[in-house]
Amino acid sequence: MNSNNEAEFDDEEELHHHDEMEHGEIEHDDKSNPTEHEQDEVAYAEVEPDDTFTHDSPVLIDVDDLSVVFQGQTILQDIDLSILRGQTIAVIGESGCGKTVFMKTLVGLIAPTHGSVSFDGRRFDQMSMTELTQTRKRFGFVFQNAALFDSMSIFENVAFPLRQNEVVPETEVHERVMQHLFEVGLPSEVARKYPAELSGGMRKRVGLARALILRPELVVYDEPTTGLDPIMSDVINELILETRRRYPVTSIVVTHDMHTARKVADRVLMFYPRRRLGVDESQVLFDGSPSDLEHADDRRVRQFVRGEAGERLKEMSLHSEG
Numbered sequence: 206m207n208s209n210n211e212a213e214f215d216d217e218e219e220l221h222h223h224d225e226m227e228h229g230e231i232e233h234d235d236k237s238n239p240t241e242h243e244q245d246e247v248a249y250a251e252v253e254p255d256d257t258f259t260h261d262s263p264v265l266i267d268v269d270d271l272s273v274v275f276q277g278q279t280i281l282q283d284i285d286l287s288i289l290r291g292q293t294i295a296v297i298g299e300s301g302c303g304k305t306v307f308m309k310t311l312v313g314l315i316a317p318t319h320g321s322v323s324f325d326g327r328r329f330d331q332m333s334m335t336e337l338t339q340t341r342k343r344f345g346f347v348f349q350n351a352a353l354f355d356s357m358s359i360f361e362n363v364a365f366p367l368r369q370n371e372v373v374p375e376t377e378v379h380e381r382v383m384q385h386l387f388e389v390g391l392p393s394e395v396a397r398k399y400p401a402e403l404s405g406g407m408r409k410r411v412g413l414a415r416a417l418i419l420r421p422e423l424v425v426y427d428e429p430t431t432g433l434d435p436i437m438s439d440v441i442n443e444l445i446l447e448t449r450r451r452y453p454v455t456s457i458v459v460t461h462d463m464h465t466a467r468k469v470a471d472r473v474l475m476f477y478p479r480r481r482l483g484v485d486e487s488q489v490l491f492d493g494s495p496s497d498l499e500h501a502d503d504r505r506v507r508q509f510v511r512g513e514a515g516e517r518l519k520e521m522s523l524h525s526e527g
């Protein structure tokens with residue numbers, strides 16, 4: 206571990222605390238529970254369109270000359286970009302290219318080796334612990350596996366951040382939890398259930414409700430559709446869009462799902478593994494609108510979005526045995 210990344214250890218433990226709670230999870234039994242699609246018949250709350258993002262929006266996150274090195278291995282190098290308030294950004298790229306490391310530096314969970322990351326005008330490395338804690342309350346995380354507490358009811362799972370961070374009367378806790386469950390299309394009966402009684406898609410929606418309960422300014426989605434069928438993936442995509450319409454949030458979506466990237470994002474960043482780039486090449490191979498992905502100048506981008514292995518097959522010697 207590079208000493209510059211020391212901040213990562215404690216914070217990652219904090220980030221993954223919920224993940225650890227998932228051990229011992231009982232597989233969903235489709236026969237004994239309502240199907241996801243039955244649950245989807247619940248009407249979503251009506252949403253007024255609210256396109257607050259414009260290209261003149263203020264900068265929320267500023268990444269300045271960012272590099273991250275782990276044990277001598279450069280994971281991210283010379284990244285310079287700004288994320289505007291209200292943008293929805295999809296971060297794509299092959300496994301191991303640094304998407305997760307990038308996402309964690311954006312929220313101050315990994316300290317850059319060089320350069321800096323600022324949130325709302327304040328550099329993470331210049332914040333006191335109190336400021337860092339206060340700043341983190343402005344973020345919501347939607348984890349890949351939903352990361353719910355198995356021993357708590359759905360109601361208590363969603364109420365958890367509220368009880369931890371705010372002093373609110375029980376009637377308000379109840380109102381806010383039920384409202385957020387409703388907003389993610391879950392019926393009120395779900396509140397009494399436990400995570401093991403829900404399907405994967407329903408758990409993801411509970412995870413989204415929990416991430417939104419403190420009304421974060423930034424929501425980070427880590428592989429939000431992984432492991433879901435195409436219909437349920439699209440339900441999640443719609444929820445990401447709907448969340449964006451409902452609240453003035455900025456969203457970062459780390460995903461391998463090109464349908465998700467195209468559908469929810471107004472900007473796509475494609476990373477490439479540093480070790481496979483030439484010296485003067487930028488690690489961000491693509492930074493633009495999803496509609497331009499197919500016609501990107503860089504062949505590696507076009508191949509990635511089309512799912513073509515291209516010359517990687519030769520590199521991996523897959524054809525060498527003839």
Ligand SMILES: Nc1ncnc2c1ncn2[C@@H]1O[C@H](COP(=O)(O)OP(=O)(O)OP(=O)(O)O)[C@@H](O)[C@H]1O
Binds near residue numbers: 276280302
């Ligand atoms: N804490 C760490 N210590 C050392 N190396 C790390 C650490 N975290 C990530 N890495 C390395 O950084 C590289 C990028 O990892 P990262 O998880 O960001 O990739 P990714 O693009 O998110 O991949 P995937 O799509 O498979 O999740 C990998 O080589 C990984 O082994």
